[in-house]
Structure formats: C-alpha cells, structure tokens
Amino acid sequence: MTSVPFWTEDPGFRAAAAQLADRVRPAEEPRGAVCVVAADGPLAPAEAAAAGGASAIILTGAVTGARAVIDVVAGSGVPVVVHRPRLRADEAGDAAIDPEQVRLVVADAHSGPAEFRSATVDAIGWIRVLTGGPVVLRAASRSSSGAVAALEGPRGTPVSLMSTRLEVPARAAIRLRAVAPTAVEVDIDDSAGVRGIRFHSHDGELTRPARWESASRLTLRRALDAIAGHALTDLADLDHDRGVAEALLDSPAP
Amino acid sequence: MSGIATNLGLSLTKATTVMRVGSEATKRGVGVIGAGPGVWALHAPTLAAFSDSFRVVHVADAGGGRAAAIADRVGARSSGTAEELLADPEVDVVAICTPPASHAELILAAVAAGKRAIFCEKPLATSVDELEPVLAACADAGVALVVGTNHLFDPAWDRVKQHLDRTGVRILSVSAVLSLAPNDRYHALVANPVPAAAPPHRPPIDPADPGMAAAVVRQLMIGLAIHDLPLVRDLLPDIDRVVSARALAPIGYDVAVSAGEAFARLSAVMLPSGADTLWRFTIVTTHDRIEIDFPPPFLHAGSALVHVRDEEGRVTRFPPAAADGYQEEWRALAEVLDGMRPMEYEPLEADARFAIALADAAADAVREGGPR
Secondary structure, eight states: OOOOEEEEHHHHHHHHTTTTTTTTTEEEOOOOOOEEEEEEEOOOOOHHHHTTOEEEEEEEEEETHHHHHHHHTTTSSSSSOOOOTTTTTTHHHHHHOGGGGOOOEEEEEEGGGGHHHHHHHHHHHHHHHHHHHHOEEEEEEEEEEEEEEEEEEEEEEOOEEEEESSSOOOOOOEEEESSSSSSSEEETTTTTTTEEEEHHHTTTEEOOOOSSOOOHHHHHHHHHHHTOOOOHHHHHHHHHHHHHHHHTTOOOOO | THHHHHHHHHHHHHHHHHHHHHHSSSSSEEEEESSSSHIIIIIIIHHHTTTTTEEEEEEESSSHHHHHHHHHHHTTEEEESSSHTTTTTTOEEEOOSSSSGGGGHHHHHHTTOSSSSSEEOSOSSSHHHHHHHHHHHHHHOOOOEEEEOOOOOOOHHHHHHHHHHHHHHOOOOOOEEEEEOOOOHHHHSSSSOOOOOOOOOOOOTTTOOHHHHHHHHHHHHHGGGGTTTTHHHHHHHOOOOEEEEEEEETTTEEEEEEEEEEEHHHEEESSSSSSEEEEEEEESSSSOOEEEEOOOOOOOOOOEEEEETTSOOOOEEEEOOOOOHHHHHHHHHHHHHHSSSSOHHHHHHHHHHHHHHHHHHHHHHHTTTSOO
C-alpha cells in the first residue's frame, strides 16, 4: 500500500498518523499531503493548504471556527473532512434509524458558556442524522439561559431542541431521543465521559458497542478514503448545522 | 393569606381546623365512580394496600356491567349511576375516576351529598369556570380533597425539592418528555383484565386543521401533561408566553414556553406499540442537571429514579423509595382525614389555574398557526 503524505502540527493527529503508519507518512509541506487546518486558528495555514496543493484537508474546530477559514478550505477543490469529536461518523452510522418511523426527536444540550454554541451546533447535527436530512427552524426563543426551538425535519418530522447555558464552566452534554416504535437515544457527556447509543424496542434495550478508535484516527481514515474516491458531505452538513444554530442563537430576538 | 383563601373568603386556618376535628381511626368506605380498566388496575390494588384506612364499598359506572365486575371482585356494591353511589350512607370517601369533563360536576354532587372526602383523578377541573365553585364548595363544607397528581406525590419529587433548596441553584430549563406505550401493557401487570368499553373513535390528527389540532393539544395538556404541570409550576410559576405548540401524530403534543430567562418544554407521543414507556422530567439549573425517570403508569415499582449530574460530570443517584406516587396520594388523603396533615386548597387552586391557563395558551398558539 502506498503511504500518503500527512502534514499536521496537531498532536492528536500526529498520534493518529502513528496509528496508521502503514498508510501515512509525515510531510514537510502541504503539497500532495493530507493537511490538518484549524478553523479556530489563523487563516494562513488554511491558505497554505488550499493554495499549496493539498490532496485533502482535515478541518478541526469548525463547529465554531472562523467562517473565513472554512470558506478558504471549501474553495480549495479538494476533499474536506470535518473533524467533529461529538458527532463521529461511525457513531452516526450506529444510530441509523428509519426516519419514516420517527414521530418526534427531542434534543437537549447543556454546557458552560464556553461550549454552549458548539454543543448547540453538534446537537443540531445529531438532529439531522436522526431525522435523515436537513431541518427547518419553525419557532424559537432565546435568553441568557439558552434557547428553545421547534424544528421540522424531512417529511415534517417534529423536532424539539432545548440548549441550556450553565453558569459554571461545565463541558458539553448532548442527549437526543428519536421517538419511534424502536426508539434510539444518543447520550454524549464530555465531563462524565459518557458516549452511548441505545435502541429501545418492545424486546428491550440494545446498546451499541463503544467506539474505541480515537476520533482523530477515524477522521484521518475518512480523509484517506476520500482521496480514494469516497464522497463526502461534511462541509454541507457543517454549513447546515451552523446555519440553523445561527438562526437560533444570532437572529434578532422574536 | 392570598389566592384561593382570599377569593373564597375562607381562612386556611379554619379549613385546617375542620380537618383536624374530623379525625378518626376507623376504616373509610370508598365509593369509586368510574370503572374503566385504569380504575381496576390502579385504584383497587392501591386501596388494598391501605386496607387499614379504606375499603371499597361501592362502584358506579354507566358502562355496561363493568362496575359490577369490579365490585364483585372487591366485595362491594355496584350501581349504574353516580347518584346511587352518593346516596349510599356507607360511602365516606368518593373517588372520582371518570373522564375529566365530569370531574367538577361530580365533586359538587359529592359535597352536596355530605361526603367528607374526595379523591379526584386529575384534572380537578377543565376550566376556571368549573374550578371556582368546586373549591368554594369543598372549602365551605370542609371536605378533604386530594387530586391524583401522582408525580407530585412521588417521594422522589420531595427529594429533588430538598436538593434544590439545599443547593440554592436557579432553574434554567425544565423538560417533561413522554413516549407512551399502550396502557393495557401495564394494566395486565397489576390486575386481571376487566371488560373494557370500546375506546372512543378518534379521527387521525389532521395537521392542516388547526381547530382539531388545538382541541387535541388542549385535551392532552389537561389530561396528560397534567401529571407534570404541578412540578413545572413549583419550579417556574410565572410562564410568560408559549414559544411553540403543535399536535403530534399519531397522537401527542409538543409545547415550549418561556418563563423569564428560563424555558420549559412538554412533549408527548403515544405509540401503538414498541418500547416501554419513557417518562422523563429533566431540570437544568445554573450548576447541574437533574433527571427524574418516572416508572410507567399504573405500576407499583417504587418511586421515580433520580440522577443528578454536576458541573464536573459526577453523577449522583438517589436511592429509590419503596412507595410510589399512587400510594402516597391515598396516604395523603388518609393523613388529612386523620388530622395529620392540613388541608390546603391554595396549592390545588394554583395548580389547576396554571394547567388551565397553559392548556388554553397552547391551544390558542396551535389555532393561530402552530409553531411560530
């Protein structure tokens, strides 16, 4: 197998590369390499990767990072993988449910002020996963305590989202339940170290096995797959999730 | 003194005194009005656990033969009308377990018949016009009145309130989410089946018909969300406005409201099959998240389970109590009759007014266009 050059200064991704040593090798420059770009960092590395001939770009910090960085990366024309540790592609697959059966999605996020927005964006991402597509904001209210919203997914699936901002520096927690004859519950709590996907049916509860692979290694593998031709929707999904969150959190108060 | 006591020109002290004068330790004869499967599954077994205080002496129901079937099993009389039951001198306590629209009328009839205590299934009344004469009648006659808001009586709720008082935190959001399995799944676990009347025909909810959707939401708020509305009122008594409200298919509701800087969300879906009932009440405060998982309805499975997740991710689990809310509401009635607990009409009035106002506001929101 030919190893792919990999350009990063992110310690987590260096570790991931070491765990995929037969598939990637360190690169000296962006050209021809899979490049890691921080959306919550300066613009220059993004421009260097986009203009420097990267083979693929991994975008970190994109849930709340600068739009300018995302725009530069999006305009590069190369595959872009968005690194979202709270919304892993493998776990999203684990939570797959027939959207036609979903009668309601109830989503809750709560966190301290620092992670309030990112928790809200990731909760919206999970809503998109469970409803099977884009959601539309129908009604909302926000305050210093957070926000509450009524949304609709494809086929008019009703969604209720409540995102609460604690006054203490707590890390994010997200919980969703897709109500259906076989319901699925997603439970992610960064402080408590909880990640769980459970299905509830007449036969009882089924808990999906834990995903032990590091989020960085998974993202790097997805970038390698993208170079090999696998289609990605990461940027469109990110754009959707951030857009709904901005409508909820930034639009003029009703 | 404010609220109901002022409105009714009645001193709370007087009402309390009336109840204490009425103390005695004898068994009370209970007359149960209504004989649906829920009555047989819920109140008959619950009362059996309080056989030192209560015994069912009479069951009345208009539905063909169901009252007799239940009465036979508990050694009671049966009749086809509430009037016959209220005329029975052995009936001290009237348990009103009929559809909500009849509750107020039956309370007034029970008071007029001279009964000394009433257990009324939720809701107490479906409108303010019904509510005021009901409370006035009970207070004037010194009738002990308990409304079967079983979650309010759940021992876990007391523990949660103690936790909130002790920590002094502020409430930021409240959520009550229900995913309901069919009731008969749980009836079968606590009682042998009794003949059930055919369920009323309900046309499917047509989201394009705001009038129908509004009526469904109001009925469900008054009849189902009512389980949790006293808890919501305890935490967020001053609701400002309905943020969104809609009816859900096959039947359910989704309502969000704001209360100052805080929010509350009430969502429920009834499903014809599938997973066990989920009944989760969540409180997020300035510092922690409190989850209360109530057992499915009709069961005697102990109190709700409570988990408190603090700001550092530590999760504390409150040990469940053996008693449940269904038992505790009957225990409360016995304690009022025994003079061990004061009869307070004010909270009953406040809970009922809160629920009616919220149901009306949610229905208005649906009628005016649903989510907005």
